[in-house]
Amino acid sequence: MAKERKVYQYNPIDLDKDIAVGITLPFGKPNGLFSQSYTTEEQAVSNLKNLLLTRKGERPFQPEFGSDVYSLLFENMSESLDEELKETLSKDIKFWLPYIVIDNINIEIEHDRNYLRIELRFKVTEQGANTQIVLFIDADGAVIE
Amino acid sequence: MAKKAKNDLVQKDVSLIGRDFGEFRKNLVEFSKNYFPNTYNDFNESSPGMMFMEMASYVGDVLSFYTDTQLRESLLTTAEENANLFNIVNSFGYKPKNIIPASVTMEVFQLVPAIGSGDNVKPDYDYAMTLKEGMVVGSTDFTDVEFTTVNQVDFAFSSSFEPTEVSVYQIDENTNEPVYYLLKKTVRATSGKEKTATYDFDSPKIYDKIKLEEENLIRIKSIKDS
Numbered sequence: 401m402a403k404e405r406k407v408y409q410y411n412p413i414d415l416d417k418d419i420a421v422g423i424t425l426p427f428g429k430p431n432g433l434f435s436q437s438y439t440t441e442e443q444a445v446s447n448l449k450n451l452l453l454t455r456k457g458e459r460p461f462q463p464e465f466g467s468d469v470y471s472l473l474f475e476n477m478s479e480s481l482d483e484e485l486k487e488t489l490s491k492d493i494k495f496w497l498p499y500i501v502i503d504n505i506n507i508e509i510e511h512d513r514n515y516l517r518i519e520l521r522f523k524v525t526e527q528g529a530n531t532q533i534v535l536f537i538d539a540d541g542a543v544i545e
Numbered sequence: 546m547a548k549k550a551k552n553d554l555v556q557k558d559v560s561l562i563g564r565d566f567g568e569f570r571k572n573l574v575e576f577s578k579n580y581f582p583n584t585y586n587d588f589n590e591s592s593p594g595m596m597f598m599e600m601a602s603y604v605g606d607v608l609s610f611y612t613d614t615q616l617r618e619s620l621l622t623t624a625e626e627n628a629n630l631f632n633i634v635n636s637f638g639y640k641p642k643n644i645i646p647a648s649v650t651m652e653v654f655q656l657v658p659a660i661g662s663g664d665n666v667k668p669d670y671d672y673a674m675t676l677k678e679g680m681v682v683g684s685t686d687f688t689d690v691e692f693t694t695v696n697q698v699d700f701a702f703s704s705s706f707e708p709t710e711v712s713v714y715q716i717d718e719n720t721n722e723p724v725y726y727l728l729k730k731t732v733r734a735t736s737g738k739e740k741t742a743t744y745d746f747d748s749p750k751i752y753d754k755i756k757l758e759e760e761n762l763i764r765i766k767s768i769k770d771s
Contacts, residue, residue: 418583420584420586423592424593443587447593460600465590497591
């Protein structure tokens with residue numbers, strides 16, 4: 401059973417529009433500074449990207465942080481891959497980002513091109529607006545839109 | 546609390562106590578909450594900002610480890626690495642030598658006569674010897690090599706830790722009963738020869754020194770004043 405962990409930030413923290421929540425992905429603005437987010441939804445997208453693009457064991461002192469999407473890249477493209485991906489994504493997001501509620505995970509597998517397209521629809525807490533990110537995975541790695 | 550420095554810059558409190566990853570991370574989170582409440586508020590592990598804080602904590606943890614290791618290795622009582630220990634003791638004037646003798650587990654045998662008859666025939670342990678430690682054993686092939694036992698060998702004593710193996714060595718052809726038993730024990734032995742050197746000290750002299758003529762000295766067993 402997964403170990404309980406302390407959740408540092410849970411509720412929407414964008415109560416004041418002038419107070420930044422965090423920094424967003426991708427890094428780098430033309431002026432060389434980090435882009436800041438001012439809404440919890442905006443930050444949640446970056447957090448989700450960071451979680452999905454991190455392999456387990458990659459982060460120092462947080463070996464369980466990340467997702468198993470990369471390891472599934474080397475699995476055979478069987479019929480069960482769809483379900484395995486949905487299960488692993490739901491499990492990792494529920495553990496590391498418990499304030500994100502997943503509405504739907506749509507996975508398209510193109511066997512001929514060794515290509516995966518994962519469409520993730522979610523909202524931040526039950527009251528949040530629907531947001532969507534798309535993850536493309538092929539032999540060269542993963543890209544999030 | 547933050548204080549105003551002379552140049553009007555806010556002098557920030559920095560904790561120097563926490564020296565592992567968890568403590569560094571906690572201190573950085575507290576620091577951000579205190580001094581950048583309008584700039585950063587998301588302390589979830591998946592937040593890109595937390596990634597930077599954790600990387601900084603990781604670097605701090607590694608540097609603290611090196612600092613601890615360097616301090617530990619600089620003291621004689623806590624140093625663990627051989628090279629550092631040798632360097633420290635050299636600075637105190639002690640010159641250790643790395644002479645390590647070969648060691649072996651040797652099998653030692655003794656013949657003892659049988660006692661009793663019929664079902665009661667058994668080795669006569671009245672003949673069992675006790676060989677004290679320090680027994681010197683030579684080699685027939687290499688006559689200049691000697692091994693010295695480090696424990697005593699007691700053939701009359703047997704335990705699971707120090708067993709005496711008993712086997713029939715010779716049988717009487719007429720009665721078909723054992724005549725001699727062979728007792729076998731094992732003992733640790735190290736190579737080397739024990740030597741004695743005598744030195745005369747005539748007139749008293751502060752911190753008088755002598756030089757031992759033997760090379761490849763393993764250890765000094767004892768120093769006695771005649």
